[in-house]
Amino acid sequence: MRKLLMSSAALLLLAACDQVQLPSNGSDTVVEQIAADIGTWGFDTEGMDLNYHPGDDFFRYANGIWLDTTEIPSDRSNYGMFTELSIEAEEQVQDIILDLAGRSSDAGSVEQQVGDLYASWMDTETVNSLGITPAQPYLDEIAAAETHSDITALFATIHHQSPFGVGIIPDPADTTRYTVFVGQGGLGLPDREYYLDEENEAYGRYREAYVAFIAEILTLAGAADATSSAQAIMDLETRLAEVHWTQARSRNIQEIYNPMPLDQLNELAPQIDFPAGMAQLSLDSVATYLVAQPSAIEGTGAIFAETAVDTWKDYMTFHFLRSNSGALSAEFDEANFRFYSQTLNGIDEQRPRDRRGVNLVGGQLGEAVGQVYVQRHFPAASKTAMEGLVANLTTAFEGRLQNLEWMDEETRVNALRKLSTFEPRIGYPDEWRDYSALEVRGDDLFGNMMRIVEFQWAEQVADLDGPVDRNQWPYPPQTVNASYNPLMNQITFPAGILQAPFFDPAADAAINYGAIGAVIGHEIGHGFDDQGRRFDFDGSIRDWWTEETNARFLERADRLGAQYSSYSPVEGMYVNGEFTMGENIGDLGGVQMAYTAYRNYVAETYEGGEAPVIDGFTGDQRFFLAWAQVWRRLYTEDNLISRLSTDPHSPSQYRTNGVVRNLDEWYEAFGITEDHALYLPPEERVKIW
Incomplete structure (x- = not known):
């Protein structure tokens, strides 16, 4: 990923800016800058728009110049930090595929499968010459149906x-x-x-x-x-x-x-x-x-x-x-692109075929490629550091649960037990998937795709005969994502997301806690959101909530849902606060957990209990800016319409503004008052976890 270095002029503008009065934390120290991947301490200050007060639109305050000067690539429906990391991972995976494909290999080996699947995809001459012919046996099955x-x-x-x-x-x-x-x-x-x-x-x-x-x-x-x-x-x-x-x-x-x-x-x-x-x-x-x-x-x-x-x-x-x-052949592929990508998502042009081939191989043979990806791009130190962050976030949430005023003791005991049994999985699986039973041919793209479906289905059916395999991962390690599985009580963070702006060992601690720390908290929070809380510590469905505590939770969740249902990113359309409830609770609780963990870190690390000021920003301000930075994203209008209907996540501006306006600590960090647009009276701020 390219480094976003701040110019001397931008530093002077920040130092002289008077649009926002930055509250003092008792320290005027400017620490020695570190070699973070983004900026000098992990945040792109050049992407901020200081014409906005953080209390009026924190999303644009943190990201406005980036939003105004960034264009969605013509082959994308949206573009943001997830996209940048995905493109970087895509380039790295392409290098791996070409490397593996160039090796002499035995039939059935990973090298042969990866190389031949990619070769069959790139052989457009054969694919186009065959036309609809490869599909004909399946179409004949349909045509033969009479009843x-x-x-x-x-x-x-x-x-x-x-x-x-x-x-x-x-x-x-x-x-x-x-x-x-x-x-x-x-x-x-x-x-x-x-x-x-x-x-x-x-x-x-x-x-x-x-x-x-x-x-x-x-x-x-x-x-x-x-x-x-x-x-x-x-x-x-x-x-x-x-x-x-x-x-x-x-x-x-x-x-x-x-x-x-x-x-x-x-x-x-x-x-x-x-x-x-x-x-x-x-x-x-x-x-x-x-x-x-x-x-x-x-x-x-x-x-x-x-x-x-x-x-x-x-x-x-x-x-x-x-x-x-x-x-x-191309006429089918292009027709599908015109409708699903252009019409429904506002994408102007098809992605280059080689990149689509990389995604095909990286998806269908993901763990085969992922083994090499981890060796090349995920150092052991990153896994160790993430394990420490997860432990810190868990400790922070444990403390919050122990002091949660609206939860009674019976429910609290069950909540703490569930938290204690969370299984974090970081970087890559302990056991790699075996693809040896899959036949891949370099001259048979359609047949390869049919055989992949058959291979995957056979794996699932075979599962029925044995106990649940807790080592399976939902996606390969190069994926830029994270997840919680309520049935397994597992939180999963693949190597792909463990890079800047989410995670950077060289960045300021506030950045890591506000970014990947809040993502960790988000996934932990899914175990206690409006649906995840219905599962017990072992993943079984069980109502472990007392009637009184359940009512208190629902009252808070309903108020949060009403907030989000008032947000309208497209004229005439609103966020569905009920549909997005779990993700909104995850965001709010995740930032709360991460902030507590960050303050614990600061208290243990800095004499006097406050982090030093960097470039005029306090530690708390840097924490919240980090959260805003990871949600930088632009959408085509068609894609945004689709997301409002099908995506349980709120649009990015509300994942930022909708969260911070409920946090007292954000008000204190940036001096937010009732004169600002995002201000909520204390009694209207939703506090769940």
Whole structure:
């Protein structure tokens, strides 16, 4: 990552700036600058806009010049700190792929698989010359269907589209074993609202474009009346959308936890014949199935029976070609890009094919590439430092729980027990995935993609026969992300995110605590958010809250939700405070935990209990600036519309402003008063954790 060094002129401007009166911490010390990756102490001061007071718009105060002078690349729907790190990781992974591909290797080796998967992707001459031919055997299977029973048999395969989803997950009733998850599905647009919202002009535009896209794909497939078939598919998916649950309802664990035996599942939708389908998929051995949206499954069954076989055949043909367009000739790939990337997300041009190939290999053979990535780009010292930060954040949250005034003792004991059993996973897995059973050929891109799906499904089915494997990771180590798994009570921080601006061993401590520290706190907080709190210390679903403490939590959560529901980043559209509740609680609690951990660090490190001032910024100010910096992001309007419908995270400006305005320490750090736009009276500031 390039270094953002502050010029002498910028230093003078900061020293002379009088827009913000910086409160004194009793020290005028300016410490010797350190060689951080960003700026000189971990923050890009040149990206600030000092024309804004932090109390009026902290997001723009910290990031305004960066926001005004940065453009979203033409091949992106949004751009921010996550993107910068992803691009850096992408370049590093590309070097690894080319290195591995250039080695002489045995069949079935990691080097052979990585090299041949990438080679098959880059061999556009072969891919284009084949056209639709590689998909023809699968299309012939669809064409041969004559009855509804034939269609349900196709639903019970791993390559064909189905109006519901099936997967294998740890059983929430006993997380030492696996069960089968069944949920709503089958839509080609991002969410039910895209079909049903008649007032939003953008959604109407998307619907028209979607019908045209369906017709284009069916025309490429040789359909006789693609326009009529496309409208029939749109009508079918609209009916499915009508019975689908909302995003907010679908994240409510109390609503989606519906274990039932196979015969009861079949009673919901006997038209689908779930017993035959589960047997065909080798999933008929479990005692109970976790059915997420029972009424949606029931409604889907009725719609299935009422819809003509020919419409289902067109539907499955379209979705098969659409979902595999990247492995087909250019006309399919380009049509898919124009709709999903350009129309729905505002992306102007397709990413270079080599970079798309890097992401393909890095995703499908992620841990094979990841082993080399870790060796080259993740020093042992970073893992050690992260382990220390996680321990500090855990200690900080433990202290907050012990002193939480609204939590009674019975609930507190359970909360502390859950916290004590959190399992942090940092950098990379202890055991690497074995890809030796996967066949990859350098001249068969489409076949490779089919075999990868089959390999991955076989791994999942094999899981049913044994205990839950707690060593599995949700993504490879080069991923720029972090996560909490409530069923395993695990927090995971892959190597990809453990770089500046999130984590930099050379940066000021306030930066690391305000950035990766708050991200650590965020993931810990998910174990105690509105849904994570429904899981016990071992990942099992259990209500360990007393009625009184539960009511106090809900009162605070509802007030936070109301705050976020008032935020409107796009005219006529608002953040859904209920849908984004878990992430908003995670953000707020994460910053609270990280701040406590940072103050503990300062008290232990500096005589007098205060960090030195750096470039005119106190330690507390640097802490909050670090949080604002990691959420720098620009969006296309189409992408922002999509996120408001489908992303449980709030847009970046609210992940900054929506959090800090609830924190007394932020008011004190920047001298915020009732005259400022973000000011909330103390009684309106939400304090949960």
